[in-house]
Amino acid sequence: MDNADLFLAEAADLLGERGFTRDREIIEPWLTDWRGRFKGEALGMASPASTEEVATFVRLCARHSVPIVPQGGNSGMSGGATPDASGTTVLLSLRRMNRIRSLDNDAGEVTCEAGVILQDLHEAAEERRLRFPLTLGGKGSATVGGLVSTNAGGTQVLRHGTMRNQVLGLEAVMADGSVLDTLTPLKKDNRGFDLKQVLIGSEGTLGIVTAATLRLLPEIGERKVIWVGQNSLQDARRLLLHFQNLAGDSLEGFEVIPAHSLAAVIDHLPYARSPVEGKHAWHALIELTSKAGETEALGALAEEILGKALDLGILNDAVIAANETQAEDFWLLRESIAPAERAIGPAMQHDISVSVSRMADFVDEISPTIEKRFPGTKAVAFGHLGDGNVHFHVLAPSGSTGGEWEHTQGKEISSYVxxxxxxxxxxxxxEHGIGQIKRTELGRLGDPVALALMRSIKQALDPNGLLNPGKLVPLAQEGSTP
Amino acid sequence: MDNADLFLAEAADLLGERGFTRDREIIEPWLTDWRGRFKGEALGMASPASTEEVATFVRLCARHSVPIVPQGGNSGMSGGATPDASGTTVLLSLRRMNRIRSLDNDAGEVTCEAGVILQDLHEAAEERRLRFPLTLGGKGSATVGGLVSTNAGGTQVLRHGTMRNQVLGLEAVMADGSVLDTLTPLKKDNRGFDLKQVLIGSEGTLGIVTAATLRLLPEIGERKVIWVGQNSLQDARRLLLHFQNLAGDSLEGFEVIPAHSLAAVIDHLPYARSPVEGKHAWHALIELTSKAGETEALGALAEEILGKALDLGILNDAVIAANETQAEDFWLLRESIAPAERAIGPAMQHDISVSVSRMADFVDEISPTIEKRFPGTKAVAFGHLGDGNVHFHVLAPSGSTGGEWEHTQGKEISSYVxxxxxxxxxxxxxEHGIGQIKRTELGRLGDPVALALMRSIKQALDPNGLLNPGKLVPLAQEGSTP
Known part of the structure; x- marks a missing residue:
């Protein structure tokens, strides 16, 4: 405890009042993940204002063997930014580092500090008639550092890839307090291992991302948002291929929504209604975009593709949003599925992917299997069919009590899924990462060769286990390796 | 030597006659890099026929502490696939593993073994009306394994990225003989560190790539290949931006050729002539492509863009290739620069990149600086302006003798560049990688933090230094770290 006191005094001295706090009221909200599933304790919360301060603070932590839990917007889905209950770690918030350091229109590059909020990045790009091609529900709180560290996905991955695809350069503080700086983007650079790739998606376990250079694209000309009613997920798969063949690069997103989820949203949201008449087993939400200056053809293209799809019998009904308000309404339905499904009652949620071409078969096969094996449950799959990624929720039998069911049958269901x-x-x-929520499962089901490599890399870059302990990398005893 | 004999006997036993040879005549060509700059020795050459054979052979080597030099088409530029002179290593050729395991048209994915030759991959894709969007001069010998291991570039990087961007999944044998299999491509997968990214570009120092799943794109509709005469590299830079703004995704490549290189090619190639009339200080070679089914607009687009560029005064003259033969002729001029410049006399060649936006300034500033500092030399820059990557050659003063000049003034020039x-x-x-040719320079000039991380990762994944020793990763004593 003497040692802890010394550490705390040095931290306060180093970072000042704004930079280090033990004030319970300030820290409290950041000790729990936003979904309220994980709760931890911490010695204090550091909020450095610069990369140099992060580096100095990490060296201080290393000297005192104090583990660090880096945190951005605290909007992760896997508890990756929540400390454990020991109270021996320190929270390291990157939120104060929220400066856009530079934005180069010609090159289509922006260098952001880790604490820049996604929504702010979108707005900064739009002001320059550019766009940042990644978005997700938590855009009002998610930070660049968190997005990079979790290799975030979202609804534009089909066309633009995950966060990894947007990162041109990184700055990160390593476990020994050294600073890796690869911010200057070089389109071609073969000077050895691409170290930024090791850090992207490593959830703060290998280094602390302090800034990133990201790519920006030209603003779009126009978008067409389409809502479709269909008989089956197989038809949705056919429609996806149909759009990929005929719309090519104009296809920006392709999401699927089962009848159950749409009904849940309509119950949940005031004024919400289905964009299409009648009942359909499945719905698809499709977005097409055109380049700036090429606005005329997009509506005609959408109508042509939908007309052909109707002739092929792979959809029942389709509506193209008449304006931006309606387009936003369509997307609101999609974005409200998760909260609407949660409002129904307890459910086990799974963020899973298989090959894009096999996702429809997978859902069709496993949904009835699960409902049969666990009577009274209801399996619901929705989301990013175009990425082979659905959010697969299994709803508890009616009358189940949340916490209790989740820890008994719920757990069994998740293992089975x-x-x-x-x-x-x-x-x-x-897309949600491993964090603490799936570490044991990764240890149980991960490829032993991959797990061994991950442990070796973790050991090599953070030999004293100071960076985000208890996250992502399964311990050897959790693994299936002998 | 007893030990070596035992190893050789076991290797022969394991791989059979086709799989392991000590026949000098067979091995000889593979002991020297194709440019003839490096020559090594080897205990023998293994040519396993399957991933399982590679894995078993690696375990055999590990047991006997025999270092392995993996080799594909032996067309690398940096000596990365040539063994050292000790004769204590074994060559591991992946050329026999040349099967295309699967090709999925709908998904746009092909799984190739490491020994598949790039040209064969192009042809397999074309047969299915798809294309593999990476090409380079050595396509007739370069293999998929080598392309992945060196993160190869080429002339389509501007639009499609380097090899890293094409790799959806990998199979590799690690130093302990375990097999990492990430061949099944998942568009979204956040189960921890992306291990394939660590292997891509690691030049066989961390694992041996045995297969890769690569992305394929739809075949193009049409291409327009344009040759332009200009006054300056700054004008070429302006023209690049002009094309990026107006042609967007249709812009597939943008190469620059100085008058000196064009003259060298015309001297070197029978029948070659400049596509444009008159004398110009710089030339640009530009390729536009259209999607299949959208062929009509491309010629008009090219003419419109060139017309506007002429009005802006950023080009003097331009020719659009009238047909495929002429288009090939234009590209032949570009691809003949390296051999034509070599034919002139000794030169130090540098494969360098800076930010795309600064490349013109860089060349304009350093070329006269070098010619002044080393009287009689001539600096020539050509290549991928669109990627911020030029091949920067410094020609020896006339009368210099190759080998002698290269080892004295040439070395000094390279250090300076x-x-x-x-x-x-x-x-x-x-884009050429580090191999053995630039390892010392990387140690001298590399970021100490990056070098330390590279050494840690190398040590973690290949603790006994069995994989491609002496390549890529600078030794600690070569580094600038204390």
């Missing part, structure tokens, strides 16, 4: 997705060659975490 | 490019925040190896 993860077993199945692994058998199908898929991923138990498509 | 590398110093300058490092000062400008650029890369001393844009």
């Amino acid at each position: 993860h077993d199945l997705v692994t058998e199908w060659g898929g991923s138990i975490s498509a | 590398h110093d300058l490019v490092t000062e400008w925040g650029g890369s001393i190896s844009a």
